[in-house]
Amino acid sequence: MSGFKTTLISCQQCGRRIMVRAADTERGSITCSHVGCGAVNILQKPFHYDETIVQGLPLFGQLTYLGSPETQYPLQFGDNVIGTSDTCTVQVARFVHNGRCFISRRHCTLTVVFDKWTGQLRYQLQDGTVDLAMHSVQSSLNGTQLNGTSLQKTEIVDVDNEGIITLGGVDRFRLTHFSIPAAMLDTYKIELDFNPDRTQ
Known part of the structure; x- marks a missing residue:
């Protein structure tokens, strides 16, 4: 050695x-x-997982609308802009309640990232969308909630599997994570040099 x-x-x-x-x-x-x-x-020999594993994944999770009709929306890796606009990654229907739709055209962003230490996907939710030209976040009109708690402007939170995202205080969606199989993960493990601070 x-x-x-x-x-x-x-x-x-x-x-x-x-x-x-x-x-x-x-x-x-x-x-x-x-x-x-x-x-x-x-x-303990530390390791992490190679991010290129995401290139071979068949799915990246999905949102399920909990109203009628129940509808499923597949997610992509990276930013998923959710709203009623046809420019959104996840374009949802204009659900109308008492003559009003409470979901903004570009309502919120759900970002799917790979955590190289756990070997699993993480789902990070933010109200509104990032306006690259203005270098700012454009918030939704009626807010975004996670499991009944409102997100603050510019707050980014992790969403657990089966977490409930509510858009505009009315329309509810359940997030289902995609779990990367352990057998697949083992082929993407990268051993790191021994770190004396990581004894078991």
């Missing part, structure tokens, strides 16, 4: 410093050499 530098870690049992050598790292553990201790410290 050329180029390996010896390093010090704190023993998980006695807290005193012990030296980690190349052989310890290859073995994956080190025994504390201090008198009266002898604890075996597991050396």
